[in-house]
Amino acid sequence: xxxxxxxxxxxxxxxxxxxxxxxxxxxxxxxxxxxxxxxxxxxxxxxxxxxxxxxxxxxxxxxxxxxxxxxxxxxxxxxxxxxxxxxxxxxxxxxxxxxxxxxxxxxxxxxxxxxxxxxxxxxxxxxxxxxxxxxxxxxxxxxxxxxxxxxxxxxxxxxxxxxxxxxxxxxxxxxxxxxxxxxxxxxxxxxxxxxxxxxxxxxxxxxxxxxxxxxxxxxxxxxxxxxxxxxxxxxxxxxxxxxxxxxxxxxxxxxxxxxxxxxxxxxxxxxxxxxxxxxxxxxxxxxxxxxxxxxxxxxxxxxxxxxxxxxxxxxxxxxxxxxxxxxxxxxxxxxxxxxxxxxxxxxxxxxxxxxxxxxxxxxxxxxxxxx
Amino acid sequence: xxxxxxxxxxxxxxxxxxxxxxxxxxxxxxxxxxxxxxxxxxxxxxxxxxxxxxxxxxxxxxxxxxxxxxxxxxxxxxxxxxxxxxxxxxxxxxxxxxxxxxxxxxxxxxxxxxxxxxxxxxxxxxxxxxxxxxxxxxxxxxxxxxxxxxxxxxxxxxxxxxxxxxxxxxxxxxxxxxxxxxxxxxxxxxxxxxxxxxxxxxxxxxxxxxxxxxxxxxxxxxxxxxxxxxxxxxxxxxxxxxxxxxxxxxxxxxxxxxxxxxxxxxxxxxxxxxxxxxxxxxxxxxxxxxxxxxxxxxxxxxxxxxxxxxxxxxxxxxxxxxxxxxxxxxxxxxxxxxxxxxxxxxxxxxxxxxxxxxxxxxxxxx
Numbered sequence: 001x002x003x004x005x006x007x008x009x010x011x012x013x014x015x016x017x018x019x020x021x022x023x024x025x026x027x028x029x030x031x032x033x034x035x036x037x038x039x040x041x042x043x044x045x046x047x048x049x050x051x052x053x054x055x056x057x058x059x060x061x062x063x064x065x066x067x068x069x070x071x072x073x074x075x076x077x078x079x080x081x082x083x084x085x086x087x088x089x090x091x092x093x094x095x096x097x098x099x100x101x102x103x104x105x106x107x108x109x110x111x112x113x114x115x116x117x118x119x120x121x122x123x124x125x126x127x128x129x130x131x132x133x134x135x136x137x138x139x140x141x142x143x144x145x146x147x148x149x150x151x152x153x154x155x156x157x158x159x160x161x162x163x164x165x166x167x168x169x170x171x172x173x174x175x176x177x178x179x180x181x182x183x184x185x186x187x188x189x190x191x192x193x194x195x196x197x198x199x200x201x202x203x204x205x206x207x208x209x210x211x212x213x214x215x216x217x218x219x220x221x222x223x224x225x226x227x228x229x230x231x232x233x234x235x236x237x238x239x240x241x242x243x244x245x246x247x248x249x250x251x252x253x254x255x256x257x258x259x260x261x262x263x264x265x266x267x268x269x270x271x272x273x274x275x276x277x278x279x280x281x282x283x284x285x286x287x288x289x290x291x292x293x294x295x296x297x298x299x300x301x302x303x304x305x306x307x308x309x310x311x312x313x314x315x316x317x318x319x320x321x322x323x324x325x326x327x328x329x330x331x332x333x334x335x336x337x338x339x340x341x342x343x344x345x346x347x348x349x350x351x352x353x354x355x356x357x358x359x360x361x362x363x364x365x366x367x368x369x370x371x
Numbered sequence: 372x373x374x375x376x377x378x379x380x381x382x383x384x385x386x387x388x389x390x391x392x393x394x395x396x397x398x399x400x401x402x403x404x405x406x407x408x409x410x411x412x413x414x415x416x417x418x419x420x421x422x423x424x425x426x427x428x429x430x431x432x433x434x435x436x437x438x439x440x441x442x443x444x445x446x447x448x449x450x451x452x453x454x455x456x457x458x459x460x461x462x463x464x465x466x467x468x469x470x471x472x473x474x475x476x477x478x479x480x481x482x483x484x485x486x487x488x489x490x491x492x493x494x495x496x497x498x499x500x501x502x503x504x505x506x507x508x509x510x511x512x513x514x515x516x517x518x519x520x521x522x523x524x525x526x527x528x529x530x531x532x533x534x535x536x537x538x539x540x541x542x543x544x545x546x547x548x549x550x551x552x553x554x555x556x557x558x559x560x561x562x563x564x565x566x567x568x569x570x571x572x573x574x575x576x577x578x579x580x581x582x583x584x585x586x587x588x589x590x591x592x593x594x595x596x597x598x599x600x601x602x603x604x605x606x607x608x609x610x611x612x613x614x615x616x617x618x619x620x621x622x623x624x625x626x627x628x629x630x631x632x633x634x635x636x637x638x639x640x641x642x643x644x645x646x647x648x649x650x651x652x653x654x655x656x657x658x659x660x661x662x663x664x665x666x667x668x669x670x671x672x673x674x675x676x677x678x679x680x681x682x683x684x685x686x687x688x689x690x691x692x693x694x695x696x697x698x699x700x701x702x703x704x705x706x707x708x709x710x711x712x713x714x715x716x717x718x719x720x721x722x723x724x725x726x727x728x729x730x731x732x733x734x735x736x737x
Contacts, residue, residue: 038536135409135737165409165563168736193537198676219675235677282678305570306589308606309652328697330716370538
């Protein structure tokens with residue numbers, strides 16, 4: 001039996017559908033990230049489950065019980081909003097103890113729960129401090145501890161790592177997952193950061209314009225995104241528009257521009273279909289020299305930037321547009337890859353890693369937009 | 372010559388040293404990012420350069436002029452914050468034209484000039500659009516366009532992309548860099564985002580607790596950081612206690628729980644306790660054939676992070692390490708439970724002396 005079930009849930013604000021016919025099932029103990037750009041409806045979805053806003057239509061069940069119109073405090077869920085409000089005049093320990101107190105725990109029990117949770121979020125040494133004495137990242141962890149201390153089986157987190165510096169956030173996301181798994185709670189975690197979602201979630205629900213575009217394991221969404229938007233938003237990719245010009249049992253050939261075509265392994269598209277061929281940036285290989293075999297095209301290096309473990313190279317392919325290649329840095333240094341802009345390079349993408357999408361009804365640019 | 376020179380700058384807030392004897396030289400047309408954990412003083416330093424905060428000691432030069440005593444408006448600089456402060460009652464175009472107008476440029480000149488800046492910034496927004504009608508990304512670009520339209524020589528950016536979604540942020544940083552390049556400005560950019568800083572900067576300034584820790588190109592600081600703090604702050608890294616087993620002209624062999632590995636390192640002596648750092652992508656996991664004696668273990672966790680595959684290995688000598696391989700479609704070894712060996716990419720492992728103030732203080736991120 002799933003812990004959380006949403007059936008055709010819609011929430012409108014005036015004429016805007018913030019959540020549009022969303023159906024979702026989340027199992028007990030699962031860690032689910034709701035991922036999407038600003039304005040996608042992520043927070044509204046979380047607030048619907050928390051009971052802080054009511055569905056315009058549809059049905060919400062928690063633990064097999066319909067809660068669509070049940071008050072938040074009767075839902076046995078703990079909601080940690082993005083704008084967490086710590087009590088400024090209370091110590092960190094008392095702030096955290098407030099979570100269980102509000103849920104009817106005895107004072108002593110609440111303080112014990114607070115101490116335990118502060119240890120888990122690594123803030124036990126600051127228990128007697130006041131909120132203003134802590135950094136934004138520490139305050140956010142206090143809010144998290146307060147949410148956890150009430151021992152709800154369901155934790156609803158809105159951007160729980162949003163106020164934390166990038167490097168610490170990277171560390172804390174793994175800790176947050178371990179923490180949740182250790183406590184055995186079910187978590188719904190809202191984020192706009194796809195790396196965060198990929199590294200923390202059992203499953204990711206990608207939301208756009210109030211609609212769930214895909215719900216699956218991180219590897220499913222990454223390896224088989226259902227639209228160009230998904231491929232772009234989760235992980236990033238290159239996109240080239242073209243027409244299917246040849247269909248064989250084990251290959252589909254797409255003409256991109258004059259004298260430039262891409263071959264993918266089998267695909268369901270037919271001759272004459274307008275499609276978008278897509279391949280991942282880290283699956284885009286840069287070569288210094290090459291003969292023009294399948295899926296190898298010449299281009300001009302436009303720029304390189306260093307991302308740490310990767311070197312990001314932008315290559316202009318002429319009329320076909322630009323592609324981005326992420327080359328492992330050690331590899332780039334060892335192979336002495338070109339690094340001067342304007343240099344001629346070759347780009348290769350293996351046929352097994354080409355994804356083919358229908359050409360979007362709106363323009364490709366609109367489809368990819370995540371602003 | 373709008374290079375920037377900061378000489379021995381100090382600043383106290385009550386009893387706390389926000390900046391301690393900070394010196395820095397930024398060249399003409401250079402793009403420099405200042406990064407460090409929150410509270411390290413990076414924003415205070417930027418505000419001192421801007422003239423918004425007056426330092427207690429030391430001097431600041433912009434070009435050849437000492438500006439230490441100048442108010443912000445006499446420093447010929449553009450300044451952009453995280454919180455966009457576009458004038459809400461003005462159209463976006465009027466916002467961008469604000470600088471030229473207050474400096475007495477005529478209407479026609481301003482109109483044309485704003486058009487050019489908009490084009491340069493690749494901002495396609497209508498003349499009658501008001502700030503509240505813009506998306507976060509477009510609003511941030513408009514704020515940048517306004518800063519640039521004031522024709523500063525020096526651009527100061529304090530978390531300019533901080534209010535944006537991760538995805539938009541990663542796109543806009545390249546636009547920002549391109550724009551600054553095309554106009555030929557000197558820029559100083561404060562951010563808490565290491566990847567952002569590395570991706571667009573000529574050089575990085577790493578700060579911690581009010582002091583400059585290290586300055587260098589992103590590549591230098593990422594691959595061969597001089598300080599342990601930098602190694603840990605600039606990206607993920609494995610931190611392993613070890614001891615120097617051999618030491619010979621820059622070639623160091625260290626021993627971690629009895630297993631040896633070659634490392635970079637300087638000023639080390641045989642028998643010394645050290646800290647070994649290895650970035651996850653400098654560790655290669657492959658199936659163990661049973662003949663290997665060292666650096667073998669079992670895979671405990673494996674995750675696809677998108678562009679890379681992250682593997683956590685519990686080694687037979689008790690250490691736990693994280694390895695990361697590029698997701699290039701080929702099969703990457705290491706399913707959970709599998710016996711594997713770990714190889715190190717040459718130059719990847721670096722050995723550091725244990726800092727006198729202790730490891731926790733050196734590595735602290737807040």
